[in-house]
Amino acid sequence: MLRQATQATLLAKIHDDHCGVEYLITGTFRSPIAPMRASHAAVIADADREHWTRRWAHYFATALHAAQHSPLYDGRWLLNAHPTRLEYTPWARSVAQRWAELLLTDNPGEIDWFSRQGGWQVLPLRQLSDPTDGRVKAYRKQATAGILPPVLLWWISSLDCYVILDGHDRILAAIAEEQEPSFMALANTNRQRIGSHSQAVVDRYLAEQQLIPSTATGALAASSRRLARTLNEIDTDYDRTRAWMLPGGSAAWDAVAQARDSAWSDYIDQLIADELRLPRRAGPSGPSGGNSVPPRNFTGTEGDGRADPAPALGERQESALSVQARIPRKKTRIGS
Known part of the structure; x- marks a missing residue:
C-alpha cells in the first residue's frame, strides 16, 4: 500500500511466484509539489542544459523539503535528470510508440516482471487527463516553446518501476508533441x-x-x-525503498481494498487462493526476492558519465507519502 497521509493512494499485490504485481490506483493522490507558473519555467529554460538541470534539481529538492506530503525519510537521496531504470526500447519508431510501452495506463493493472525480465516502467498515481484537456493543451504550448518543466518520478523498488509524483499532464503534453519527456528521478541510496x-x-x-x-x-x-x-x-545506484508495517496487517489491507474496489479486492482474494493451491513457478529474481532490481545490464547516466549534481535532501524518520507492507497470509519474502 502507498499511503499519502491517511489516504491509500495505491494498493498492490506481488504475485507469489514474483512474476509481477497487480495494482489499483485509488484516485486520492495529490502531488506534493505546488503548481508552478509558466513564467518561472521560462526563466529556468533560459539557462544552458547544465544549469537547467541544476536549477530544476534545486527547485524540486526545495519543494520536497517544504511539502506536507513528501516521500522523503531518513537517508541519502538523489535527484537525477537521467533515470537509469527506464526500459530500453530500440524498436520504437516514435516517442508515442515508446511511451505506449513504458507508461502504465491501465487501472486496475499489472506490472509484468516475467515477460519483461523486470518492470522499469512508469506508473501514474492518478487517472491521466484526456489529451484534449485544457491543462494538457497549455503544457503542449510550453513544450513547443521549449520551456516545459521536467516530470518528477520516484523509484519504488517493491514495484520495480517509477511512479509519477508530479507532472502527469506534462508527460502527456511532451508525448503529444513527439518530444521525449524530461525527468527528475528521485531515489534513495545506501551510504x-x-x-x-x-x-x-x-x-x-x-x-x-x-x-x-x-x-x-x-x-x-x-x-x-x-x-x-x-x-x-x-x-547513483538505487537502494531498496523503505516500507513500514501496515497497522492491522492483512485485515486492514483487505478492508481498504474492499472499500475502494470490491471487484478488484475479490479478484485479489481469488488470486491468493489460487497461488496457495498451485506449485510455485520459476520467476525472475525480482525486488521481492531481496534484490534491489532483477538482473539486467546497468546503463548508468547519459552524457559523459558524470552524475548530475544531486542536492542533499533532508532526513525524516517517516514520510507522509510512504510505502506500507501488508503482512502476508503465508510465509513469503516481501521486498521493501
Whole structure:
C-alpha cells in the first residue's frame, strides 16, 4: 500500500511466484509539489542544459523539503535528470510508440516482471487527463516553446518501476508533441554499500594499473575512464525503498481494498487462493526476492558519465507519502 497521509493512494499485490504485481490506483493522490507558473519555467529554460538541470534539481529538492506530503525519510537521496531504470526500447519508431510501452495506463493493472525480465516502467498515481484537456493543451504550448518543466518520478523498488509524483499532464503534453519527456528521478541510496563497493572497485583499478605498461597511455586512459563510469554508477545506484508495517496487517489491507474496489479486492482474494493451491513457478529474481532490481545490464547516466549534481535532501524518520507492507497470509519474502 502507498499511503499519502491517511489516504491509500495505491494498493498492490506481488504475485507469489514474483512474476509481477497487480495494482489499483485509488484516485486520492495529490502531488506534493505546488503548481508552478509558466513564467518561472521560462526563466529556468533560459539557462544552458547544465544549469537547467541544476536549477530544476534545486527547485524540486526545495519543494520536497517544504511539502506536507513528501516521500522523503531518513537517508541519502538523489535527484537525477537521467533515470537509469527506464526500459530500453530500440524498436520504437516514435516517442508515442515508446511511451505506449513504458507508461502504465491501465487501472486496475499489472506490472509484468516475467515477460519483461523486470518492470522499469512508469506508473501514474492518478487517472491521466484526456489529451484534449485544457491543462494538457497549455503544457503542449510550453513544450513547443521549449520551456516545459521536467516530470518528477520516484523509484519504488517493491514495484520495480517509477511512479509519477508530479507532472502527469506534462508527460502527456511532451508525448503529444513527439518530444521525449524530461525527468527528475528521485531515489534513495545506501551510504554503506556505496562505500564498500567503491573501495572494491578502486582496489581492482589499482591492481589493473600495475599490469598495464607505462608506455600504453591509451590503455591507462581507458582504464581511468572505466573507473570513473563505474564509480558514478555505484554512487547513483538505487537502494531498496523503505516500507513500514501496515497497522492491522492483512485485515486492514483487505478492508481498504474492499472499500475502494470490491471487484478488484475479490479478484485479489481469488488470486491468493489460487497461488496457495498451485506449485510455485520459476520467476525472475525480482525486488521481492531481496534484490534491489532483477538482473539486467546497468546503463548508468547519459552524457559523459558524470552524475548530475544531486542536492542533499533532508532526513525524516517517516514520510507522509510512504510505502506500507501488508503482512502476508503465508510465509513469503516481501521486498521493501
